[in-house]
Amino acid sequence: MNLLALYLVFFKFGLLCFGGGYMLIPLLSAELVGPAPCPLRPEEFANLVSIAQAAPGSPEEFANLVSIAQATPGPIGINTATYVGYTQQGVPGAVVATLGIVTPALLLVILAIKLLKRYEKSLPVQGFLAGMRPASFGLILSAAVIFAELSVFTGEIPWHEYYSYLSGATAKVATGIGFRWPAFVLAAVTVVLMLRTKLSFMYLLLGSAVIGAFLCR
Amino acid sequence: MAAEPSSLEDFRKLPAMRRNWILFWSYIKITSLVIGGGYAIISAAQDDFVTRRRWLTDDDVLEMITITQTVPGILACNSAIYIGWRINGFWGAFFAMVGSILPSLIIIVLIAAGLSSIEHIIDTPAVQGAFKGIIGCIVGMVIVTALKTRRKAVKGIFGWCVALGCFIGMTLSRFHRHC
Structure with a gap:
């Protein structure tokens, strides 16, 4: 991919990744390898391996790098875009891919702020905000739980197992979790x-x- | 560096490039320290721009989260663009955004360029422990963000239903994560 194509591909990703950088992984896999099974399923790891095979460097190297992307400072989506850009075109590729993914946001966020200000008083916008505010609060809380699973707990809390335990479907919770x-x-x-x-x-x-x-x- | 302006009015009197520099540098500090992406970075930005500098309010943080979630893109960069635009218009947004991506760009290019020694350093128990400590601290920061926005965010039975529904759905479904 040349630099312009790289920029355009990541511009497209920037337009498509609703809800943050994790959406980038199935999108990337679809672009580089072929259609993903379903971007909504959490089959992130399988997708990662397929990107790794398309990108230069060994699959282990890439899987390892994604775990680093999550464990190093900075936005995870940016870390991923930078890496893929680098594998395609070196340092210029890394810069171009990263700029590509943030360009749409630069325009859209500003547009959103302006529109929200202009139609602040209108009924649909009032309704939208009335629903989005508590939803945002719920999202913040769930982010706290996810961060707790990476630090306070030793892994993901096995909610489904607790559920089946409480509903009597299984006798005990199989997965232990450290604190x-x-x-x-x-x-x-x-x-x-x-x-x-x-x-x-x-x-x-x-x-x-x-x-x-x-x-x- | 010269003393930081204490109020937004003082800040607005500074030369344009200096204002952009302050935004750029604030975001460099946030994204070079905060691990975990989106909400962690929003919490750090809230601490910096709302609690300490008082240039924005907790209501603005709520609006920021609403917008960053609704508009496609990387949450952390969207929040940088929001804060930059609110404080210093287009160039503020641009420089805050560049500040939010530059540390990642440097760190990841260094790692991808095959500086394998960085990987080995990251794999040591001490660094992994330090990351765990940082993420533990971030749990607290995100909880503080939740506490500070709760009164404005959740009103009445409808609010609690939406908030708890979102929380339970996101926690159980594991589809969308923090980025």
Whole structure:
């Protein structure tokens, strides 16, 4: 792919990835390998392997890199776009792919802010906001749970197993889940400090990193 | 660096490039430290621009989340564009956005360029532990964001039904994650 094609492909991804960077993975797989089975199913790992086979470098390398993309600072979608751009065209490819994916957002977010301001008082917009506000709150809470599964708990909470246990379908919960006390304490201390003091999040993050390096192994 | 302006009025009096630089640098700091994407970055931006600088309000954060979710694109970059536009118009949006992508661009290019030593460093127990600690801290930051927006966000029975429905659906279904 030349640079212009790369830019256009990622521009398209930027237009299509509703709800954030994870949508990028099935989209990428469809573009580079062929139609994905269904972008809505969480078959992310299988898709990743197929992208890895299309991209230069070994599949293990790419799967490894995606886990790094999630564990390194920065937006996950940007990390993924940068990597794929780099594999196609080197550093210029990385820059072009990343700029491509954010260009539509730059225009659309500004348009959305302007339209929201202009039609703030209209009934449909009022209704839209009345539904979106509590929905956003629910999304924030679910994000907290997902982050907790990456730190406080040792893995995904097996909700389905709890459900079948509670409904009596199975006798016991098979998947055990560990609990990291230090990470829990860090989360609790963060809540208290952020509500009570004006300490910058940067000091909280750096302090947590140091404590975590010793206690969250 | 010179002293940071304390209010939005002071900030607006600064030369345009200086305003853009402040936005750019704020987002560089956020995205080079925060692991986990979207909501983590929104929480950090809330701390920086709402709690500490008071340039925006918690209501704006709610509007920001609404817009970043509705418009396609990477959540973190959408939030950067929102804040940049609200504070300093188009170029503010542009520079905040560049700030939100630059650390990733550098880190990932370094890793992809085959600096395998970086990968080995990332794999050590101490760095993995540090990441766990950071994400633990982010759990707290996201909970604080939820607490601060709750009063405006969730009103009445309808609000709680939508909020809990969203929460349960997102937590159980595992389709869409934090990015």
